[in-house]
Structures are given as C-alpha cells and as structure tokens.
Amino acid sequence: MSSTDSDPGSARPGGRTARNTAAVMRATLDELGEQGYQRISVDRIASRSGVHKATVYRRWGGVEGLLAQALDWASGWHWEPVRTGSLYTDLISLNEEVAAGFAVAPERRISYATIAAAFDSDTAAEALRAYMADRHRRSSVLVAEAVARGEAPEGSDIEEVVRASVAPIYHRLLVCREPVTERHIHQAARITADAAAAGAFLIEDHPDHNPL
Amino acid sequence: MSSTDSDPGSARPGGRTARNTAAVMRATLDELGEQGYQRISVDRIASRSGVHKATVYRRWGGVEGLLAQALDWASGWHWEPVRTGSLYTDLISLNEEVAAGFAVAPERRISYATIAAAFDSDTAAEALRAYMADRHRRSSVLVAEAVARGEAPEGSDIEEVVRASVAPIYHRLLVCREPVTERHIHQAARITADAAAAGAFLIEDHPDHNPL
DNA sequence: CTCATACCGCGACTCTAGTTGCATTTACCC
DNA sequence: GGGTAAATGCAACTAGAGTCGCGGTATGAG
Numbered sequence: 001m002s003s004t005d006s007d008p009g010s011a012r013p014g015g016r017t018a019r020n021t022a023a024v025m026r027a028t029l030d031e032l033g034e035q036g037y038q039r040i041s042v043d044r045i046a047s048r049s050g051v052h053k054a055t056v057y058r059r060w061g062g063v064e065g066l067l068a069q070a071l072d073w074a075s076g077w078h079w080e081p082v083r084t085g086s087l088y089t090d091l092i093s094l095n096e097e098v099a100a101g102f103a104v105a106p107e108r109r110i111s112y113a114t115i116a117a118a119f120d121s122d123t124a125a126e127a128l129r130a131y132m133a134d135r136h137r138r139s140s141v142l143v144a145e146a147v148a149r150g151e152a153p154e155g156s157d158i159e160e161v162v163r164a165s166v167a168p169i170y171h172r173l174l175v176c177r178e179p180v181t182e183r184h185i186h187q188a189a190r191i192t193a194d195a196a197a198a199g200a201f202l203i204e205d206h207p208d209h210n211p212l
Numbered sequence: 213m214s215s216t217d218s219d220p221g222s223a224r225p226g227g228r229t230a231r232n233t234a235a236v237m238r239a240t241l242d243e244l245g246e247q248g249y250q251r252i253s254v255d256r257i258a259s260r261s262g263v264h265k266a267t268v269y270r271r272w273g274g275v276e277g278l279l280a281q282a283l284d285w286a287s288g289w290h291w292e293p294v295r296t297g298s299l300y301t302d303l304i305s306l307n308e309e310v311a312a313g314f315a316v317a318p319e320r321r322i323s324y325a326t327i328a329a330a331f332d333s334d335t336a337a338e339a340l341r342a343y344m345a346d347r348h349r350r351s352s353v354l355v356a357e358a359v360a361r362g363e364a365p366e367g368s369d370i371e372e373v374v375r376a377s378v379a380p381i382y383h384r385l386l387v388c389r390e391p392v393t394e395r396h397i398h399q400a401a402r403i404t405a406d407a408a409a410a411g412a413f414l415i416e417d418h419p420d421h422n423p424l
Numbered sequence: 425c426t427c428a429t430a431c432c433g434c435g436a437c438t439c440t441a442g443t444t445g446c447a448t449t450t451a452c453c454c
Numbered sequence: 455g456g457g458t459a460a461a462t463g464c465a466a467c468t469a470g471a472g473t474c475g476c477g478g479t480a481t482g483a484g
Contacts, residue, residue, distance in 0.1 A: 017431065017480095038332055042471075052433050057472065059431095116331035118389060119324060120250055129389035136388075164403065167383035168376060175382050176348075176375065177330060177341035183416070191376065191412050195403045204395070228450055229461065254441075264463050269442060271461090 023049040024056060025073055028066045033106025037113035042066075064121035071114055071127040081139050087146035087196065091165040091189035094139055098169045099180045115174060136162045143196070152196040157203050164201070165192040235261040236268060237285055240278045245318025249325035254278075276333035283326055283339040293351050299358035299408065303377040303401035306351055310381045311392045327386060348374045355408070364408040369415050376413070377404040 027049035031040050040063055046053040060066045082093045101111045114131070117124035136159045143158035152161070168188040172180050195201065239261035243252050252275055258265040272278045294305045313323045326343070329336035348371045355370035364373070380400040384392050407413065 055432055112331060115387065116328065118386075119328035119331070125389050128387070132388050133390075160399075163383060163388065164380060164400075168379040170383050170387050171375065171379035174330075174386060175327065175340070176344050177337050178345075187372075187412065188376075191403065191407045194410070194412070195407065198406070200399065200403050200406070267462055
C-alpha cells in the first residue's frame with residue numbers, strides 16, 4: 001500500500017510528516033536524476049529536502065527504502081499505453097517507450113536505479129515486482145483489444161504477451177549490455193505479435209509445473 | 213584480456229603476484245557464494261586470501277573490479293551447450309541452464325552478483341558484456357547446426373536466436389522479480405524455435421538504424 | 425485551551441570503506 | 455650471486471554511512 005500525502009491510513013495525514021514525505025520523495029528523484037544510483041547518499045537527500053538525516057533513516061531505513069517508496073509513489077501516476085491500430089505496432093510503441101526510458105537522462109538514471117536497488121534489498125525488489133506487475137497489467141489492455149479484434153485467439157495470456165515483447169529490450173540493456181536499435185524493437189514486436197496470432201500464448205489447462 | 217596464473221602478458225608470471233591473484237579470486241568467489249553481493253567486503257576477501265587489504269584495493273580497485281576480473285577469469289573455463297537433437301529442445305536445455313544458475317546457492321549468488329556489479333561500475337559492465345557475448349557465441353553453435361539440418365533458413369542471425377530464447381528468463385528473474393516455471397522455459401523455447409523456422413531472424417540487407 | 429503522544433531536529437558517536445606514505449620483500453635480469 | 459624495479463605488507467589516517475539518546479515541536483483529542 002502506498003502512503004502519499006492523502007493517505008487515510010496514516011495517523012496524521014496532511015501534517016508535518018506528510019510534508020516531509022513529499023519533500024524527501026522529490027529530493028530523492030531529483031538527486032537520482034542528477035547523480036545516479038551509485039553516487040546517491042542519504043546525507044545529500046536529507047540536506048536537499050530540509051529533513052534531518054536521522055529522520056530519513058528512521059522512516060525509510062536507507063537508500064533502498066527510499067527507492068522502494070518512490071517506485072510505489074510512481075505507481076500511482078497516470079499512465080496508459082498508446083493505441084496505434086494493430087497489435088504489432090502497439091508492441092513497437094511499447095518497446096520504444098521502454099528503450100527510451102533507459103536512453104536519456106534523467107529518466108535513464110531512475111530506470112537503472114530501480115532495477116539496481118532490487119539487487120540490494122528485498123524491500124526494493126518487492127516494490128519493483130509490484131510496479132512491473134502494475135505496468136504489465138495496464139499494458140495488457142492493448143492485447144485484450146487485439147484479441148477482441150481477432151488478431152489473437154481467445155484465452156491467450158495477455159500479460160504474458162506484453163512481457164514477451166519487452167523482454168528482449170531489457171535483456172539487451174541489462175544483461176547483454178549492448179545498445180538497442182530500431183531493428184531489435186521491431187523484431188521483438190514482430191515475433192511476439194506473430195506468436196500471439198498463432199496461439200502460442202494460449203493458457204494451458206494443466207497446472208503450472210513447480211518453479212525452479 | 214585475462215591475467216591468470218600463466219598469463220604470458222604479465223610482467224612476472226608464476227610469481228607471488230600470480231599466486232596472490234589466484235588466492236584472491238578464489239576467496240572472492242567463495243565469499244560471494246557464502247555472503248552474496250550485498251554483504252561482501254574487501255576486508256573479508258583480503259583476510260581470507262591472506263593478501264593485504266591495501267594490495268587488493270591497489271590491484272582491483274574494489275569489489276566491482278574483483279567481480280569483473282572473476283567474470284573474465286570464468287570466461288576461460290570450458291563450457292559447451294548440450295545437444296538434444298532439435299533446436300526446440302536445445303533451447304529448452306539452454307533456458308533451463310540459465311534458470312538453474314539463478315536458482316540454487318552458491319551459484320545463484322554469483323549470478324546475481326555479476327549482474328548487480330554491472331550497475332555499480334563501468335568496468336564490471338564491460339566484463340559482463342564480454343562474458344555474455346562469449347556465452348552467446350558458444351551457444352549459437354546449436355543454432356548453426358539447426359540451420360544445417362534445415363530447421364531454420366540460411367542467413368539467420370544465430371546469436372540473436374539464442375538471445376531471444378533466454379531473454380524472457382532473465383526478464384522474469386531480474387525485472388519482473390517473479391518465479392520462472394517450466395512453462396515459461398518451454399514457451400520461450402517454442403516461440404523462438406518457431407520464429408527461427410519462419411525466418412524471423414534473417415539478417416536484413418539494409419543497415420541497422422541508429423541506437424536510441 | 426490544554427494535554428498526551430507521536431514525530432522530528434540535533435549532535436555526537438561508532439563502524440566500516442577506502443587511501444596514503446614508507447619500509448620490506450620478491451622476482452627477474454645480468 | 456648481486457642489483458633493481460615492481461609489488462606487497464603495514465599501520466595510521468580520512469571520510470562517509472548509519473545509530474542513538476535527548477530535548478523540542480507539531481498534531482489531534484478532549
């Protein structure tokens with residue numbers, strides 16, 4: 001659950017605590033955009049936000065906690081995928097948005113930081129999981145509409161289609177550490193759209209095997 | 213280039229320096245397997261290896277440098293993909309190996325650490341890039357053989373087929389932060405093998421677009 | 425208006441990472 | 455076997471992260 005300014009679950013919504021939260025979140029994202037994840041420090045965020053260092057540590061536990069809450073915070077922002085008329089072009093648009101998020105500062109630094117923080121703490125990892133799940137759920141509307149148009153069979157795992165499309169982009173950026181080009185974006189979208197049309201994402205009846 | 217015990221490029225191969233290198237590398241991988249990347253420290257590696265802390269900092273610069281060299285070191289180890297008779301099953305085997313590398317300790321910790329270190333330093337990122345490029349190059353033999361058997365058309369980008377197959381596994385583990393099941397492993401292999409058969413990985417004549 | 429409580433600011437403290445100057449050892453070359 | 459330059463060991467040092475106790479302040483309730 002998120003705890004923003006107007007969080008009714010908070011004991012004292014709208015008070016100094018809430019103002020501090022907003023100031024620290026803003027400072028965190030600003031510092032992240034300017035310095036990146038490696039050079040970020042709680043000291044700088046504290047002095048920039050005007051909130052004392054000890055308070056930041058008490059409430060968020062450290063940089064990973066700040067990142068986790070910032071991700072949670074960002075989940076509340078409005079976002080909707082772009083409609084282009086076909087599943088193939090919709091997926092291209094989606095892939096391009098992902099690639100752009102890792103291309104230019106300051107957004108680039110924030111994107112990398114959220115992934116990196118997940119390696120440092122379980123809290124941040126869970127925040128990333130929730131953020132990505134939300135993102136993929138929203139994106140899957142595109143696939144649902146494609147199914148309605150007859151571009152893919154009923155019973156397809158629509159979120160899995162989204163993941164299949166963006167996976168090669170993330171893989172290339174974070175694992176291969178090689179540049180992403182338009183060719184990769186189009187190829188991933190093409191393969192995924194074709195596979196979806198062929199029914200490769202149909203949900204099978206038999207239950208999942210055990211995770212490794 | 214790697215500098216192992218018998219590195220002829222080193223000024224003094226076989227000497228104390230080389231012994232220290234081996235001891236530190238061993239200690240690094242051991243500590244990593246036991247403690248994980250977050251809890252690792254140069255102090256512990258130094259005392260465990262019997263090499264002084266200052267020496268480690270002078271030669272490797274810190275934990276990221278140690279990881280980078282360890283990856284470089286591991287690239288020299290022999291590895292060959294498993295042949296199963298068809299591209300589809302070969303890719304399943306490949307995907308399973310990736311998933312297993314992130315499943316059980318201590319290998320699990322080392323796998324995560326190499327990815328995480330790439331976020332912390334450019335040196336480690338470059339080492340990861342080289343390691344992955346090597347790994348994908350070796351794996352692509354499977355695809356080349358599949359092409360020779362007629363399972364995919366001539367002119368296919370064989371390394372890209374490997375990347376497409378494993379990408380969903382990494383994506384799920386590192387970005388989605390959700391468990392990988394046999395279903396995901398089979399689905400990724402199936403979609404990739406089918407796409408390869410359909411010529412989706414044929415190298416186009418026109419040059420690549422610019423990277424984003 | 426007053427009070428109780430939770431939150432916060434403050435500064436000093438500890439602990440660990442990482443650095444530096446110097447003496448010593450090692451390994452290669454002759 | 456002796457010389458030399460690089461590499462290492464050593465210890466003290468700096469810097470920054472993270473913690474703690476205490477006193478002060480804001481907030482909501484009565």
